[in-house]
Each structure stands twice: as C-alpha cells, then as structure tokens.
Amino acid sequence: MEELDIKQLWHAYDLKLEQSLSINKQIMRELQTQRVEDNIGAFKRNQVAGLVIGILWIAVLAFFALHAQGNIYFAGSIGLIAIFNIFAVAAYIRHLALLDGMNITDSITDAQQKLAKIQTSLSLVGRIMILQAPLWCTFWYNQYLVDHAGTQFWLINLSVVTIFVILSIYLFQKLSYKNIHIKWVKAFNESFGGKKLSKAMEFLKDIEEYKIES
C-alpha cells in the first residue's frame, strides 16, 4: 500500500468517526466538577515520607558514630554507612525536584523521560544502598580484635570484605537502566521494584535511544 492510500484510508476513517462520535455532556460536566485525587501528589507524599525516614536513619547512624567510645573501626564503618545514606537521601531530593518540574504539557520525550526517571528513582537509591554492604562486615571490628586475632581470622574476614566490595561495585554499575536488556539485571530489578520498575527502566533506555538521530 502506498503512502497516499494509507492517508486516504485514515481520512475515510476520520470522516466516519466525525459523523458517528458523540460527547456525553453529562459525563463532561461531572469530569469538570469532580474532585480528583492528584496522582503525582500522592507519589510526592510517599517520597517525602521516605525522605523523613531517611533523615531519621542518618541521625541514628550519626549518633552511634559520634558515640563510638574510641572505637575507630565502628565509628568509621557507621560514619561511612551514614555518608552512603546521605547520598541516597540526596537522590530522593533530586527526584522530588524532578517531580516538581514534571509537566504534562512538555514535549513527549521530555515529559516521559522525567516520568520514567522518577519511576526508576527507587533503583538508584537501591544501588547506592548496595554500596554500603561491605561496611556492615567491618563495623564490629575493634582494637582488641586487630591486636589479637590470628592470620587465619584476618584472611577469612578480609576475603569476605573484598568479595563484598567487588560485588557491590559490580552490582552498582550493572543494575543501571542502561543494562536493562541483560536478563538477570531485568530479573533483579523486577524482584526489587516489581515489573513497573523494569518497564520504566526499559522505557527510559528507549527514550534515550529515540532521541539519537539515526
């Protein structure tokens, strides 16, 4: 079928629709007066709640880090965990700002990109949280342990910490939406944030590719 044929076909369909479609004015009036639950507003409230919980958690971590009673291993580990949590909260704040800038009248690629970024914000926070995993293996160290534990103990412990460091950095890099085409990355994200998250990640990648002139 040629281009002209397609357009004529669509035009004929258009004409038929124009003759046949009618507006239900009663429903229109109801829509114009209906008090609706603001979808974005509800999402924003959840994000603000997450933000408050995040700040409280950082305060708890900071309290423990500052009252470590001279245990630098504990203070260092918990302090670094608190820093990772600050980054996670910063990611939350960034997405709240993005949500504020969300406008349904923006161009389609811009609006959908913002929307998909907001929907994938959970993933970024999750990835930052993964980075703190090795520190949960070190917070219980103390000076006595460092002075008296044997070589075998440190070999095992430092191997575990090294594995966690490598694994957490690898997961942080891999679990990005840019790798959503990889099966296990998709499965991991789905188990973490549901199909909605992996769909939003796929869509975000699609939009970025769509914007590139080919």
Next chain:
Amino acid sequence: MSTLTRDELFLSVIEQNKGIIYKIANSFKKDENDKKDLMQEIILQLWRSFDSYDEKSKFSTWMYRVALNVAIASYRKEKRQNEIIAPMPESVIALADENISTEREDDLNLLQKFISELKELDRALMLLYLEERSGKEMAEILGLSETNIRTKINRIKEQLKQKFSKINT
C-alpha cells in the same frame, strides 16, 4: 474569563477534537473499559491544564502533547487506574453506531493492528503523521529535531509497506 465561558470553551474544544482523543485511546488500549478510562483521563488532564495553555504554540500542539503524554504513561500501567479518578458508568466519547465500518475495513484493521504493534513513541509519531501534522509540529510535540522525525517516519513507512506487501502476496 468567567467560569461559564471557560466551561463552554473547553466543551467546544473537546467537541472539535473528540476524534483525536478517540483515535489515541483506540491506539493505546485494546480493552473497551481501558479505552473509556483513558479517554476520561485525557479529558481530565486537558481540563486541569487548560489554563496553562499560553498560546505560544498552536492549540493542537498543546492538545496532542497532553493527550499523548497521558496515553503513553497509562500504557505502562498494568491495571486500570480507577483509584485515581472515579470511574464513570458510560464513556465520555462514544460511537453512536457501534458497527461503524469503512469501505476498506480489512485494510483499516490491518493499519490499526500495525499501529498497535509499534513501540509507544513510534505509535505517537505514526498517529501524528496520519493526522497530517507538519514536520515542525511533530518535532515540537515529540521534542525531537525535524530531521530525526523524517528519518523515523521513513523507517516506519517502510515497515508498514513491507507488512502490507507481505499480506497481499
């Protein structure tokens, strides 16, 4: 602008563009209830952003942006979003004759099937192309360059041509 005038103006805008809203809903949803919900949500979002239309761009550009943004966002939702807006028993835009048919019904069905199989952004682009929007307006609605739009349309048209030729052979 008085409330009454604003209400009436909006109604006349929807009246003039009901076909577009119907076609967008038809292209993005298969289930009749989902189509009904989508049309309702598009009109609601148009109503809520009606005041933000600033006349810098064409009215149709603004309308396509809102309608397609709502349709694309709703396409990724898995379930009906009744919790967002109270469902209406009837459709806000309805076909007076359910058995509407064109002389080339098979071709039209094929074209609609082809559109529904496209990815969301290509689907929006194809609809704009069929609605005979200019390259400049399509670029403005989608937020892409005109060159990019042309390239993408040519690619979609080629796919469509191949699909029709496969069926005709």
